[in-house]
Amino acid sequence: MSITSPIQCDVVLALVPTFVDDEVTDSVASTVRRHLMDCSACRNAVQEEQTLRQWFVAAPEVEVPTGFAAHVARRAFAGDVGLEPAPAPVAAAPEPPAGRVLAFSRALVAVAAGGLVAISLFLAGSGGPEVADLDAGKGLQEALLELEQENQRLELEDSASTPEEGR
């Protein structure tokens, strides 16, 4: 940095992006240029910034057909959602396997549902465990009935003997 440099390096470095973008006033630009002639460090910074800018290459301008915006607006109002037309069989080809898998799983569900129906029908028809419960209950009921009959017999004996006692 020479004595003639009116601004400091940190100021120039802060201005470099704006300077490279050519968005500084003429007086600032000339001041920076004067500094760059004396300061290689800041010159390198400017060159790096310019190299960086080269990565962002402006895309070639696409020529827009006349009335393009109006055409797009008309299509949009007509219900065009901008989707590309359905691709030809090439893109549609991978779908059938998925459809087959779905059909297969549907068949599995149907088989499983049918099996459940068959099992419930079988249980309802045979009675299943309920029959065993009824059998056990029948034995208990018979025993209770016998006990009741025994009680009634004893009561009859008592009632038969009571009048004798009352007399």
Ligand SMILES: [Zn+2]
């Ligand atoms: Zn400098």
